[in-house]
Amino acid sequence: MTLALGLTLGAIVGLLVVSAFFSGSETALTAASRARMHALEEDDNVRAKLVTRLLSSRERLIGALLLGNNLVNIAASALATSLFLGLFGEAGVVYATIVMTVVVVVFAEVLPKTYAILNADRMALAVAPILKVLVAVLAPVTATLQFLVRHTLRLFGSSIADDADVLSAHEEIRGAIELHHKEGGVVKLDRDMLGGVLDLRDLAVSDIMVHRTNMDAIDADLPPGEIVDAALRSPHTRLPLWRGEREEIVGVLHARTLLQALRDSKGDVSKIDVMTLAAPPWFVPDTTTLKDQLNAFLKRKAHFAIVVDEYGEVMGLLTLEDIIEEIVGDITDEDDIAAALAKPQPDGSLIVDGLVPIRDVNRLMEWDLPDEEATTVAGLVIHEAQTIPNPGQAFTFHDFRFEVLKRHRNRITSLRVMPLDKHRAETKETDAAS
Known part of the structure; x- marks a missing residue:
């Protein structure tokens, strides 16, 4: 009797230890830093590669952990109920329920999860080899469970794609930035700059362009002297040239090119042909994302573009500085208002x-x-x-x-x-x- 009691108690304790392992492993792997694991992978850390591989199939991993955790918890509760029934009779069910609830919550859930949260990366690396075997062994069962869960959800009008992800990488990064800002780890300027980089893929050029009503443009048919005066009055170095109507952009005049022409003509403005100095305008759709437009600016080594809508009508203009300001904030100088x-x-x-x-x-x-x-x-x-x-x-x-x-x-x-x-x-x- 004493031997049987000892074996039962030992089995219960062993099952609770396994339950604590499953609970802590689940928390450690879900809380582990993916950036840290990636850095360790670059250093050829085998365990970090295992962690990344496990997280790449998160649903299968969580399914195996939950399955194992529930199995050992149910087994431990069944043994405890049997033990208490033998000691206290029918009242043992109540005693077993109270004792196992307290023991499981404290020692198999809260304690290991708390430790895992505080040591997520280290614990994830430690348990990865064991979990690799566990996931492989339970793969047929977890696959069956996934099939049942997905088809049950479809009955209620909810469909989960195989590659579904709750948050995109950009949203995860944005959330981390906001969290660190609230905790004081990231100052407002840095938060705005990092957020500005992430926003480039969500904004179109029409969101930040200078509207055509505010464009500083010059009539190309004006006498050369008036064009030079208008260019000197403008605070901008690149100026659109229009002909006939303000929306009919025919070229872009650079102040430096105009200055060189003035020098070559020895100050004789009448010898300057503005259209030969102007660069051809570059038209871009107003629906282009800022990320794509920034890449286009860098590829063409350009700084200036005219924005048009789907009908080819001029909507405004966009400069490389406008996009940079979305990241670093307003760039002001002595001419900026x-x-x-x-x-x-x-x-x-x-x-x-x-x-x-x-x-x-x-x-x-x-x-x-x-x-x-x-x-x-x-x-x-x-x-x-x-x-x-x-x-x-x-x-x-x-x-x-x-x-x-x-x-x-x-x-x-x-x-x-x-x-x-x-x-x-x-x-x-x-x-x-x-």
């Missing part, structure tokens, strides 16, 4: 030009204004209000208050934007003062 277009106020509001992109406002103020339906702040107000508002009108949506300050013809030129919580606090202070 961008800083004057968005001015944070002491009360937490923002005085902003209507043409400022919503993305720039969100980056500057750390807000979360939606930019799915509109690119600029003015566009967002018009979209939500379903009208072109007059100065003095105010609107509230997306937890922000938008007050129109100035309007020129049909264009909103100035707005005051404030989060609702700050606006309510300001209103209460004003009421209290009065």
